[in-house]
Amino acid sequence: MRDELKSGKEPMLLFETTHLTMKAEDLFRKNNIPNMLFPKPKKAVSECGLVVKLFESDLERARELCINSGIEIKEVIRIY
Amino acid sequence: MKKPVIYMDNAATSFPKPETVYKAVTDAMRHAGGNPGRSGHRMTLAANRFIFEAREAVATLLGACDSSRIIFTSNATEALNLAIIGIVKDGSHVITSNMEHNSASRPLYALKGRGVEVTKIGCNDEGLIDLDELIRSIRQDTSLIACTHASNVIGTIQPLKEIGALARGKGIPFLVDAAQTAGSIPIDVEEMNVDLLAAAGHKSLLGPQGTGLLYIAPHIDLEPLKFGGTGGGTAGDEQPMELPDRFEAGTMNTPGIAGLGAGARFILETGLERIREKEIALVGRLIDGLSRIDGVTIYGPAEPEKRAALVSFNIEGIDPSLLSFGLDNDYGIMTRGGLHCAPDAHRFLGTFPVGCVRLAPGYFNTTEEIDAVVAAINEIAIREISVRDIAEKGTP
Numbered sequence: 001m002r003d004e005l006k007s008g009k010e011p012m013l014l015f016e017t018t019h020l021t022m023k024a025e026d027l028f029r030k031n032n033i034p035n036m037l038f039p040k041p042k043k044a045v046s047e048c049g050l051v052v053k054l055f056e057s058d059l060e061r062a063r064e065l066c067i068n069s070g071i072e073i074k075e076v077i078r079i080y
Numbered sequence: 081m082k083k084p085v086i087y088m089d090n091a092a093t094s095f096p097k098p099e100t101v102y103k104a105v106t107d108a109m110r111h112a113g114g115n116p117g118r119s120g121h122r123m124t125l126a127a128n129r130f131i132f133e134a135r136e137a138v139a140t141l142l143g144a145c146d147s148s149r150i151i152f153t154s155n156a157t158e159a160l161n162l163a164i165i166g167i168v169k170d171g172s173h174v175i176t177s178n179m180e181h182n183s184a185s186r187p188l189y190a191l192k193g194r195g196v197e198v199t200k201i202g203c204n205d206e207g208l209i210d211l212d213e214l215i216r217s218i219r220q221d222t223s224l225i226a227c228t229h230a231s232n233v234i235g236t237i238q239p240l241k242e243i244g245a246l247a248r249g250k251g252i253p254f255l256v257d258a259a260q261t262a263g264s265i266p267i268d269v270e271e272m273n274v275d276l277l278a279a280a281g282h283k284s285l286l287g288p289q290g291t292g293l294l295y296i297a298p299h300i301d302l303e304p305l306k307f308g309g310t311g312g313g314t315a316g317d318e319q320p321m322e323l324p325d326r327f328e329a330g331t332m333n334t335p336g337i338a339g340l341g342a343g344a345r346f347i348l349e350t351g352l353e354r355i356r357e358k359e360i361a362l363v364g365r366l367i368d369g370l371s372r373i374d375g376v377t378i379y380g381p382a383e384p385e386k387r388a389a390l391v392s393f394n395i396e397g398i399d400p401s402l403l404s405f406g407l408d409n410d411y412g413i414m415t416r417g418g419l420h421c422a423p424d425a426h427r428f429l430g431t432f433p434v435g436c437v438r439l440a441p442g443y444f445n446t447t448e449e450i451d452a453v454v455a456a457i458n459e460i461a462i463r464e465i466s467v468r469d470i471a472e473k474g475t476p
Contacts (some may be wrong), residue, residue: 016322017312018117019148022132039120049312050120050128070146 005036005053012038012051013062014075021050024062024071031065033058041079051077085412086449091232091260091390091440092416093282093289098346101339104130105288108338116332117311117325127334134341135324138285141344141352142277143268144295151294151327152337156259157183158305159278159294162327163255164188164226166302167276171195172223177209178202178424179231179238184257185424188226203428206381207236214243218250226255230265233425233438234380235363235387237265244273253300259283260388263347264355264443275300284389284442286347287340290333296323306330355443359389362441362450366391369454375461379429379436390440392420395461397468400437403460407437411456415439 015021021037028035035054054062059076066073087095108130114123116131131152139147153159164187168174174188178200188198201213209227225247230237240256247254255276258267262277263284269277274297281291296302307319308329320326347355363384370376375396381387394400404417419426419435426432439453 017148017320017325018128019132019135019324022128023136023147026132026136037120037125048118048314050125 002036005034005055006038008055009079010053010055011059012041012053012077012079013066013073014040014051014077016072016074018049020071021052023069024052024066024073027065027069027071028052028054028058028062031061033062033065035062041077043079083412085414086445086452087414088439088441088445088449088453089414089416090442090445091283091388091438094284094286094442096444097286097288097339098343100342100346101286101288104342105335105339108335112334112338116334118309130334130338130341131332134337134344137341137344137348138293139295141263141267141285141347142279142295143270145270146298148323149296149298151296151324152332152340153278153292153294154290154333155282155292156257156278156280157292159292160184160255160257161187162294162305163276163278163296163302164191164224165305167224167253167255167300168196169223171221173197173199173219173221174224174226175199175201175214175217175222176226177228177238178428179207179209179228179233179236180226180422180424181228181232181257181259182421182423183259184226184228184255200424203236206386207231207234207425207428209238209243211239211242211246215246218252222250222252224253224255226257228257228259229261229267230388231380231422231425232260232388232390233392233420233422233436234429235260235390235392236380237261237386237388240267240272240274247275248273260390263344264352264359264389266352266356269295269297276302281336281340281343284347285340286343286443288336291336291340293340294327296327302327304329350443358443359441360384362445362447363387363389363391365447365450366439366441366454369450370457373454373458373461375465376457379431389442390438392436392438393457394431394436395457395464397464398460400431400435404437406460407453407456411452413453413456 038053112126116127262279277295281287282289310325401417407413
């Protein structure tokens with residue numbers, strides 16, 4: 001699963017702070033949404049830190065969970 | 081044979097810590113040695129998790145819905161400085177009390193150089209803030225009401241909810257110094273209308289020294305105290321606006337915060353009410369025992385429910401610093417003598433400049449230890465009375 005996420009061109013969720021990134025990761029883990037923390041792709045974001053990468057098929061559910069938990073997704077990054 | 085020791089200085093720093101705290105600190109050092117919020121390797125992620133979990137646990141304890149509004153600092157003093165210097169406007173007015181620790185009163189005093197006027201309101205005999213005087217002191221330009229949740233000298237618990245409602249009604253930010261109470265006395269920042277709350281991580285929250293925190297309510301606009309790298313928002317020249325990054329520039333104290341998180345989780349798992357109940361019982365036993373000793377003066381409210389877990393006292397005719405030294409040296413009892421960094425409180429008590437001795441039991445103390453402390457103080461008091469009698473009347 002980790003390898004599929006690592007190598008696949010799956011969406012990455014960008015959050016405003018590391019705290020929110022960790023909060024989202026914790027939320028996805030508790031709700032059995034496979035995910036992995038991934039370095040922010042410099043092509044898309046010129047700053048340090050992490051994004052949460054997940055499968056396209058889980059994106060809508062992940063969005064919904066974030067909205068319900070007050071976690072704002074700054075951007076959904078896709079690199080093709 | 082090694083003499084048993086009794087730690088009665090929990091109001092300064094709690095000891096011992098729960099085993100999970102020691103483990104979290106070493107685990108963080110051994111397995112989460114990366115720099116939190118920077119890069120993305122496994123040790124950084126582990127550090128991020130320690131900090132995230134600590135923030136969540138502390139937020140739950142304080143009734144803060146949004147854990148990103150918990151800012152980690154190096155102690156309560158830094159948290160109070162951040163709050164006071166970050167919110168008080170030049171040339172404005174601040175209301176505080178005469179029960180404050182220097183960690184609040186000194187940054188307020190320093191603001192006088194920026195034209196800030198400080199009104200220190202008085203307390204009643206039990207050390208409770210005079211609410212009428214507080215209301216009378218409010219002015220058009222009052223930019224902050226700052227008070228301790230419980231005095232570190234006499235322990236009196238202030239009516240936060242009433243003061244908070246009053247401040248909120250007038251639109252004045254309300255800062256609470258919860259150094260003596262966070263983790264041992266229930267706090268709900270939202271229910272109590274608290275806008276800013278500073279706490280030490282190494283006292284009742286049972287974490288290591290070098291940790292503290294500031295809660296910042298969502299509507300509060302605060303200027304940072306320090307500026308620098310935050311991991312996120314790297315490209316801009318300005319400090320990011322988002323919390324907690326805005327106030328946490330520089331590499332964080334991951335091992336300390338991991339320990340603080342473990343301390344907070346220990347409290348949540350044990351139950352804060354249970355901790356409070358035990359501390360009330362220990363303080364009640366202490367007050368009861370001390371009040372039976374001739375020559376002993378106890379300061380603060382008689383009812384243990386009205387205090388944080390501390391009892392300050394003096395024995396007539398004995399210098400409190402020497403008494404504190406003697407308790408350690410002769411009986412292995414560790415206390416805090418002197419002015420407790422709160423000269424105003426001692427002026428109020430009439431114990432300035434010598435101070436008094438503070439006994440501060442914690443959750444891990446036992447009734448047997450309280451009895452041993454009372455017995456030691458009784459012995460010292462009897463000895464002092466006989467010495468005084470001999471000095472006054474001569475040998476029998």
